[in-house]
Amino acid sequence: MDDFAVLGIRMTEGYGLSETSPLNSANKRPGVYKRGTIGKTLCNVEAKIVDGEICVKGDNVMKGYYNKPAETAEVIKDGWFYTGDAGSIDKKGYITITGRKRELIVLPNGKKVxxxxxxxxxxxLHPDMIKEIGVFSKDNGLFAIVLPDFDFLKSNNLVNIFETVRWQVIDKYNRASRDFKKVLNFRIVTDELPRTRIGKLKRFMFPLLAETEVKEVTHEEDPAEEQYSVFKKKLEQLTGAKVYPDSHLELDLGIxxxxxxxxxxxxxxxxxxxxxxxxxxxxxxxxxLYELVKNKMVKMTDQVDEGWAKILSTESSQKLKGNGIMVGLFHFFTFVYFRVYLNLKVKGRKNIPKGPVIYAPNHQSFLDGLLMVSSLPGFARRNTYFIANQKHFKKWWRKIIAGSSHILTVNINYNLKESxxxxxxxxxxxKSVVIxxxxARTRDGQLMSFKKxxxxxSSELGVPVVPVAIDGALQSLPVDTIIPKPGKITVEFLEPVKPDQLSYDEITSKVREDIKQKIQVNISSK
Incomplete structure (x- = not known):
């Protein structure tokens, strides 16, 4: 309407149904206009809200459905017509429609969404990234079906679709929403969401789209080329999934x-x-991807792929930046604050072995990095580097801190290999590292999945992992708060996990399980 107004065309927005012809209310008329509403009721029309539903009464309301007394009784009660539209009326009488009442989701706790x-x-929150989204109830909470704009992802070189949508969109929404309105999980799809002929979402089909099992479809035939067979075999080895030429690397194969x-x-x-x-x-x-490789390839070799051993053997041209002085200053200025105000207790320092170590703490708050600085003994602190998400160090002063101390920033969408x-x-x-x-930080105190x-x-370099259980930091500094509250925080270094004869997944599971058990013990003892 505003766009038409720029062209000098005045338009009025009206709200009505076949049963209430022609209109119940109108917006953009003399003395009546409020953006985002459908205006106020017309003369001789009344409106009220009953249990979240817009009800109207007036000369424009039908007498009933012809020869259908039962259906009439369902929608006309005491002279009021129940429109089926969910909405609200403000103090000045402006009506806002929020959806169809029959599409409201009633959660197990009785809350309506x-x-x-x-x-x-x-x-x-991100109109360029999210092309379509549908929300429905699943597993006692809200679940979303998300169709991203793949052209946007491609043009911005975003290679981790699920993680990008999770943290840049879904998590951002959840942090600003009440608990019962939070989206607990979601699934990425590649096809448009099902709609009726007039463009309304077929919400009854959402549960089928959320199922993990993919229906049988006709796939393209494999190219009859040795190079492709080798290419396909490697992908199947990496993913454990069936590979077809039209498979999406991330969404279908889970790469x-x-x-x-x-x-x-x-x-x-x-x-x-x-x-x-x-x-x-x-x-x-x-x-x-195969066509890209095929067009660039000169000759296929029989060289054995050494995997991570070769990747990590590549010498880095970087020099160790920063020094222990800045880390020491952090420790000096936070020591008393953490011990007194936050009642920090440090346990298990005897479990820290000599030599290079990978410290693997759970992540509860923005305090965690400083808690590690304050908890490590002096000999370990001076030789430890901290791995941090690059997005937290974009401001110039934070870049200076990272560059002058033992902080290495990484970005999972760009140059993860080099990192x-x-x-x-x-x-x-x-040296040792904290990873x-x-x-990301937990939102509810529960451990999230550990990336391996x-x-x-640890496995390729023969370096032990020291699991670190951080407990109480979330209660002291919840998500979206700035000033920590007095509390009781515990940082405990657990027994090292040595990589001997363990697979990547076994090391990951062992570290996560050790931390999980320790936190559960702490909770039960409180």
């Missing part, structure tokens, strides 16, 4: 950032072709 309202809010790095190494050693993360984001289906090589370089120099395997890149480093 309007899916359209949530979908609109989520899309508004994550680490698997993509392995694939890059394999392609380089087998086909002599060097590809980048940008190549992978721009060629997201098996056939597209892992830098971490390996640090460990080879006899938060969850990759710390286990890969």
């Amino acid at each position: 309007n899916p359209e309202e949530i979908e609109t809010k989520i899309k508004a 994550d950032s680490l698997a993509k790095i392995e694939m890059e190494s394999f392609i380089e050693s087998t086909y002599g072709v060097s590809i980048t993360g940008q190549d992978l984001s721009g060629h997201s289906r098996v056939k597209e 892992l090589q830098k971490i390996a370089f640090i460990l080879k120099k006899g 938060f395997p969850e990759g 890149f710390f286990a890969i480093l």
Whole structure:
């Protein structure tokens, strides 16, 4: 309407139904206009809200459905017509429609949720990234079906679709929403959401779209080429899934950032072709990536792919930046604050072995990095580097802090391979590193899944992992708060997990389980 007004065209927005012809209310008329509403009722029309539903009464309301007394009784009660539209009326009489009442989701706790309202809010957070979204009830909570704009992801070289949507969109929405309106889980789809002929979402089909089992479809035939057979075999080895030319690398095969790095190494050693993360984001289906490799390949070799051993053996050109002075200053200025105000208790220092170590703490709050600085003994603190998410160090003063102290920033969407090589370089120099395997702070106190890149480093370099259980930090500094509250925080160094004869997954599971058990013991003892 505002766009038409710019052109000098006045328009009036009206609200009515066949049963209440022609209108119940109108907006953009003399003395009546409020953006986002459908205006006020017309003369001789009344409106009220009953249990969240808009009801109207007036000369424009029908007498009933012809020869259908039962259906009439359902919608006309005491002279009021129940429209089926969910909405509200403000103090000045402006009416707002929020959706259809029959589409409201009633949760097990009795709370009613309007899916359209949530979908609109989520899309508004990142309209360029989210093409379509549908929300419904699943497993006693809200679940979303998300269709991203793959052209946007491709043009921005975003290669971790699920993680990007999770943290840049869903988590951002959840942090601003009440508990019962939070989206607990979601699934990425590649096809448009089902709609009726007039464009309304077929919400009854959402549960089928959320199922993990994919219906039988006709796939393209494999190219009859030896190079493709080798290419396909490697993908099946990495993913444990059936691979087809039209399979999406991430959404169908589940290839994550680490698997993509392995694939890059394999392609380089087998086909002599060097590809980048940008190549992978721009060629997201098996056939597209294979055609890229095929066109660049000169000759396929029989060289054995050494995987992570070769990737991490590449010498990094970087020099160890920063010094222990800045870390020491952090410790000096926070020591009393943490011990007195936050009642920090440190346990298990005897479990810290000499030599390079990978510290793997759970992540509860923004305090965790400083808690580690304050908890490590002096000899370990001076030789420890902290791995941090690059997004937290974009401001100039934070970059200065990172550059002058033992902080190495990484970005999972860009140059993760080089970041892992830098971490390996640090460990080879006899230094230790702090890596938060969850990759993000918990939102509810529960441990999230652990990413296994710390286990890969441990296994390939023969470096022990020290699990670190942080408890109480979330209560002291909840998400979206700035000032910590007085509390009781415990940091405990657990027995080292040695990589001997353990697989990447076994190391990851062992570290996570040790931390989980320790936190549960702490909770039960409170």
